[in-house]
């Protein structure tokens with residue numbers, strides 16, 4: 575599912591941040607709520623959209639349970655987006671292909687996990703993405719995405735200021 579919430583005419587020239595969510599994150603709100611909380615993915619995306627307006631960036635959202643769909647969305651961000659926020663879900667711990675896609679597009683990327691993966695099972699401690707990330711935000715719940723957007727928006731603004 576791909577959705578662009580930046581349909582407001584005045585948002586057209588703003589930098590774009592792609593927000594990628596991986597497998598099972600479509601079930602947020604009902605999936606293990608004791609672990610992942612009660613906010614749905616739509617709630618989380620709404621939070622990000624509100625922050626994007628404040629930070630003067632555009633966002634585009636993709637969620638898929640299929641590795642190839644996520645990889646295609648990351649490829650399509652090349653030349654369009656100025657950064658990527660990704661919660662790859664369980665693919666974080668398994669997918670060399672997703673890592674290669676992130677490396678290939680060479681966009682600033684922030685890795686987000688709702689939970690503190692380091693306080694969970696050992697198989698969640700390793701990420702194939704972390705060493706490519708500008709920052710890794712774990713355990714902050716849905717706010718982690720907002721922190722990530724703050725970081726990427728600030729980076730974009732700093733880049734524009736130095737290249738002006």
Ligand code: DQA
Nearest residue numbers: 598661663664687688689698
């Ligand atoms: C997650 C952590 C992963 O280990 C898990 O497979 C998920 C969600 C998180 O947001 O905390 O699906 O990425």
